[in-house]
Amino acid sequence: MPGSxxxxxxxxxxxxxxxxxxxxxxxxxxxxxxxxxxxxxxxQVLARRATLLERVVSRVRADALDRDLAEGANPDRSGVLAxxxxxxxxxxxxxxxxxxxxxxxxxxxxxRRRTGSTVPVARGHIHQAHAELAEVxxxxxxxxxxxxxxxxxxxxxxxxxxxxxxxxxxxxxxxxLAHRAAVxxxxxxxxxxxxx
Numbered sequence: 001m002p003g004s005x006x007x008x009x010x011x012x013x014x015x016x017x018x019x020x021x022x023x024x025x026x027x028x029x030x031x032x033x034x035x036x037x038x039x040x041x042x043x044q045v046l047a048r049r050a051t052l053l054e055r056v057v058s059r060v061r062a063d064a065l066d067r068d069l070a071e072g073a074n075p076d077r078s079g080v081l082a083x084x085x086x087x088x089x090x091x092x093x094x095x096x097x098x099x100x101x102x103x104x105x106x107x108x109x110x111x112r113r114r115t116g117s118t119v120p121v122a123r124g125h126i127h128q129a130h131a132e133l134a135e136v137x138x139x140x141x142x143x144x145x146x147x148x149x150x151x152x153x154x155x156x157x158x159x160x161x162x163x164x165x166x167x168x169x170x171x172x173x174x175x176x177l178a179h180r181a182a183v184x185x186x187x188x189x190x191x192x193x194x195x196x
Contacts, residue, residue, distance in 0.1 A: 035047050035048065036050045036082045039076050063159070065081060066084070066088065066152045066156055069088065069148050070152035070153045084148075085152075088148045088151040094141070098137045098140040100158050101133055101140075101158070104158075104165055105126060107121045108121050108123045122164055122166055122168045122170065122174070123168070125168060129178050132178035132179045135179075139182055144187045147184055149184045150183075153180060153181040153184055157178075
């Protein structure tokens, strides 16, 4: 609706469009802290301020929540998962993950060093998965929205010190993992935009 905005939830937590001045005041109250936004069983978008407990748990258990999201946990299942999904899908997080992948690709292309404090990278795996990793970086840096599952897959991949980014002896196919992340990151994967 032109000229309207999304109003914070009413008594039952549902969001409605409105043009009256009251919704601006309500929006101001909601903007004072993190907001949990999710969809209920009736496919209604709900928004509410995150509780202190939800904010603390989403930070303290970030790695475990990232693994859950990477495995396909629905962020609408809980306020904690919804908060973590929102944090993962933020532009800042996406840029940081893209930079990490680009640094690993650069390290794989650089001459080997005999000494130093560089993180060992699986050059062979990274070279073989170059196209897939480039696609992941492209999705992470794109302005289009992405699904938290795709971002979580990238984060879990980057944090796995025994995984195919860091260990040449790892039998996991990096190209397949990167392709899966790229598919999950693509806007059409979750918003019904796939070509028929």
